[in-house]
Amino acid sequence: INQLAEYTYTMMQLQLQLHYSLVLIFLGMLYYYIVMCKEWSLTQGKEIQQSRWRRSPRNPNLPRMSQRNRKKTKNSRDCHLEKKEMRVKDLGLGYDSDEIVLFKYCVGTCHSSRKNYDLALKALMANGSISGKNVSSHPCCRPIRYETVSFMDTQTTWQTIKWLSAANCSCVG
Numbered sequence: 001i002n003q004l005a006e007y008t009y010t011m012m013q014l015q016l017q018l019h020y021s022l023v024l025i026f027l028g029m030l031y032y033y034i035v036m037c038k039e040w041s042l043t044q045g046k047e048i049q050q051s052r053w054r055r056s057p058r059n060p061n062l063p064r065m066s067q068r069n070r071k072k073t074k075n076s077r078d079c080h081l082e083k084k085e086m087r088v089k090d091l092g093l094g095y096d097s098d099e100i101v102l103f104k105y106c107v108g109t110c111h112s113s114r115k116n117y118d119l120a121l122k123a124l125m126a127n128g129s130i131s132g133k134n135v136s137s138h139p140c141c142r143p144i145r146y147e148t149v150s151f152m153d154t155q156t157t158w159q160t161i162k163w164l165s166a167a168n169c170s171c172v173g
Helices: 002-052 116-126
Strands: 080-087 100-107 140-152 158-172
Touching: 080 158, 100 140
Parallel strands: 100 158
Antiparallel strands: 080 100, 140 158
């Protein structure tokens, strides 16, 4: 009986060491992923933002201001990324886990991204020229890049869900 108890104790220690090693490996990979993706998304986000800048005609009645003195304002209703901590089981994907993950999602309007197409389509639907049944007449705020999320389920098995959380948002359509 003592040998069985010692064997069981040894096996439990090995399982704990293995679990601890897996956690350390996961944390190392997570740190690397966060550092590398943050660096990449900052440069990509800057390029996307610069490609979306539009120049509108200057009002001759307003005094000229240097670019340095102008303040860039972003409406809080514009398309942007929001974050919320959620339990995995509340995501509705059938995973049994009480772990908390950071779920990122896109919210906001895209009024400033409307094109002539969107304006013309809206007018044609309003005057009845086109049935507005299954037609979207405006761009919507959607993820343009996603993140993978990993967690441990109640059976102590690592699960990975690809394309779960938004990484960048933009007006699409």
